[in-house]
Amino acid sequence: xxxxxxxxxxxxxxxxxxxxxxxxxxxxxxxxxxxxxxxxxxxxxxxxxxxxxxxxxxxxxxxxxxxxxxxxxxxxxxxxxxxxxxxxxxxxxxxxxxxxxxxxxxxxxxxxxxxxxxxxxxxxxxxxxxxxxxxxxxxxxxxxxxxxxxxxxxxxxxxxxxxxxxxxxxxxxxxxxxxxxxxxxxxxxxxxxxxxxxxxxxxx
Numbered sequence: 001x002x003x004x005x006x007x008x009x010x011x012x013x014x015x016x017x018x019x020x021x022x023x024x025x026x027x028x029x030x031x032x033x034x035x036x037x038x039x040x041x042x043x044x045x046x047x048x049x050x051x052x053x054x055x056x057x058x059x060x061x062x063x064x065x066x067x068x069x070x071x072x073x074x075x076x077x078x079x080x081x082x083x084x085x086x087x088x089x090x091x092x093x094x095x096x097x098x099x100x101x102x103x104x105x106x107x108x109x110x111x112x113x114x115x116x117x118x119x120x121x122x123x124x125x126x127x128x129x130x131x132x133x134x135x136x137x138x139x140x141x142x143x144x145x146x147x148x149x150x151x152x153x154x155x156x157x158x159x160x161x162x163x164x165x166x167x168x169x170x171x172x173x174x175x176x177x178x179x180x181x182x183x184x185x186x187x188x189x190x191x192x193x194x195x196x197x198x199x200x201x202x203x204x
Contacts (some may be wrong), residue, residue: 004115028180030133035166037132037168044140044160045160051152053090067093067103067204068086068089072086072089075088075089081115092106092110095152095158096142100163104197104198105193105200106158106162106198108194108195108198109177109193110130111199111200113129113130114131116129118154127149128148128149128153129151129154129155132154132157132158134148136148136157136161161180162180175190176195
């Protein structure tokens with residue numbers, strides 16, 4: 001590689017960082033998948049109803065409201081607008097629990113992937129909070145990749161895809177995170193997400 005090309009590449013990396021793209025965001029790979037998996041994943045992201053939380057009893061609702069208040073305080077510097085912050089957290093909680101994921105894990109992943117920037121775009125084209133690759137909108141969606149910048153759509157896709165990878169990896173979060181990032185078997189990304197997860201844990 002010529003020196004001029006090295007400097008050009010370095011400049012692109014610096015520009016991406018200045019725009020808010022994550023330092024270690026990778027490239028989700030388009031993989032062959034069984035029709036049953038593809039159909040199940042498509043079904044998981046197809047429900048367009050707004051994220052309305054429901055609870056079996058008042059104690060669970062109180063626990064949720066306390067979580068919401070605590071996370072709002074922690075996230076205030078990153079998302080200063082109160083309404084935007086609450087809508088984001090409500091959607092993270094809804095989509096995480098819907099996919100059987102810990103909200104703290106999803107917040108940690110978002111921190112690493114996009115630094116909580118809604119319109120983050122990586123150098124390989126991954127989009128939004130959870131850095132979802134556009135090919136997913138073709139494989140399991142309506143082929144409109146622009147929707148990946150919509151908050152609920154992005155979180156729905158990201159949580160459903162991560163859930164699928166966890167299942168595919170037999171419950172191994174380490175391997176699933178690597179697969180989500182396109183770096184399966186390499187430690188940097190899973191370790192970064194697991195460390196960020198701890199920062200968002202909530203103990204009632």
